[in-house]
Ligand SMILES: Nc1ncnc2c1ncn2[C@@H]1O[C@H](COP(=O)(O)OP(=O)(O)OP(=O)(O)O)[C@@H](O)[C@H]1O
């Protein structure tokens with residue numbers, strides 16, 4: 001290593017520690033046999049993890065979050081594909097303005113979106129708050145991410161492939177199904193995963209829009225008031241950490257395998 | 268060559284395509300016969316691709332009408348036209364194997380799986396790539412991809428095959444190979460080919476007829492020999508091959524020919540072409556290889572031009588000389604075969620140029 005880069009190296013190491021050390025405390029204390037979060041450690045235990053499985057409320061919240069995230073990711077990805085296909089088509093007028101409007105939820109504070117959606121639901125449309133309202137809020141939030149991912153994917157690929165498909169006798173729909181979709185698949189997977197994670201840990205909108213059934217972030221927040229429940233939350237956090245690591249690895253594996261071999265057979 | 272155009276495969280009637288103020292294709296009317304190898308030749312931006320895309324159904328004329336096999340193509344989308352296209356960048360589907368690429372056009376046909384497999388195998392055999400059927404497009408060389416694109420289009424048995432500079436991305440040797448391959452396949456299947464190219468050699472060697480395009484219009488349509496030997500105007504003469512041009516003034520128009528006074532050549536009588544009137548300014552054109560160059564003073568120099576070599580360009584099998592003559596601004600270009608002794612390094616030597624009178628072409632435009 002050159003001498004000049006030494007301070008930078010130290011900075012980089014410190015930065016990585018700063019980023020990941022707090023997260024590493026989570027699994028560490030989740031195996032610690034004590035309710036108090038403090039050093040020295042008290043001994044190894046799995047009882048917090050067992051407690052997780054026994055905690056019906058927590059499992060319900062977790063299930064709610066999964067369902068909402070899966071639905072929101074699926075819906076926003078579909079909208080993202082169609083929207084991106086439309087705005088990357090060269091004939092569309094006002095495409096730029098449409099993109100701007102769709103991207104707005106990225107910059108508008110979610111608290112504003114949350115309040116306005118709450119007002120809309122309760123006072124204008126008069127519908128009960130439920131997981132549905134949370135899901136709708138999350139779709140609104142996830143569509144910009146899906147659009148961004150799908151637009152960059154569709155802009156990158158060659159129009160003449162679609163023309164060739166038309167030329168070879170396929171209808172517009174057949175072309176979309178046999179050429180556009182398979183080629184956009186890596187983008188679709190990326191958009192789905194991104195939307196899924198955005199929805200899974202979203203707090204503000206869920207807080208405003210949830211009815212009796214809570215999602216995981218809200219449940220966790222409500223548990224922080226009880227010190228005795230803290231180790232449960234730690235165990236849960238560790239599981240989520242592991243889950244998201246696996247998700248990222250899976251996404252990367254998919255990307256590396258690429259579209260070439262993975263998805264051609266069934267098409 | 269006389270072509271039977273009683274019932275043309277393709278008819279364009281006053282076809283125009285405007286992009287805002289740009290007239291990419293400007294009032295084109297032409298017929299292409301069934302089974303013909305027809306080329307659109309012209310410089311970049313003259314509207315060749317636009318014209319081809321209107322035949323394929325990817326673009327619609329602003330004015331005018333396209334007929335294919337007697338039917339109007341107005342409102343008929345690409346997937347319902349009896350045409351197939353070979354794209355300039357090949358446009359092979361990267362997520363499908365070579366076999367699946369070639370079979371793509373048969374997916375919607377009412378054919379048994381076995382019949383499709385048969386047709387695909389036949390097509391791959393025709394382009395001699397049967398052994399690569401299970402590879403992916405990115406694993407093929409440029410020339411092989413080109414052939415796959417060709418097979419993929421031909422397997423659909425179109426009435427018209429459209430090719431947009433299909434050989435543009437290949438190196439010279441491979442291109443020559445692919446040209447003879449194209450010609451062989453076209454003869455074998457008997458399909459009408461419409462080829463877009465800006466390579467005049469390619470157009471000359473492959474085509475039955477060529478349309479020379481400029482600024483959205485065909486300047487002249489004809490078979491390769493007549494285009495080369497008898498261009499109708501200066502633009503065509505300039506575009507195809509090399510040409511010497513001489514300014515001239517018409518002295519008189521007689522039944523046996525037109526008398527002209529030519530800068531650098533003197534008074535001559537040449538065959539009348541087009542409408543000329545005494546006193547008008549015209550251009551005479553002559554191909555460099557029609558001129559006979561003598562290094563020694565010939566016994567009779569009547570009708571010859573005396574000049575001095577000012578430049579020479581070695582071309583391998585040929586040499587091109589620039590010969591300065593009195594009363595003519597630009598040096599006259601002369602091409603000789605490199606089979607004569609004494610050729611080479613002849614700068615500044617006096618030479619005598621002779622030419623057959625019929626090599627001089629009268630151009631009015
Ligand atoms: N979609 C378009 N919008 C605006 N102008 C266009 C469009 N497509 C083509 N043109 C214009 O039309 C003219 C003809 O284009 P075209 O692509 O047919 O040329 P070409 O003869 O195929 O040239 P090349 O040999 O470079 O491929 C050009 O001036 C081009 O700029």
Ligand SMILES: [Mg+2]
Nearest residue numbers: 315316317431
């Ligand atoms: Mg072109």
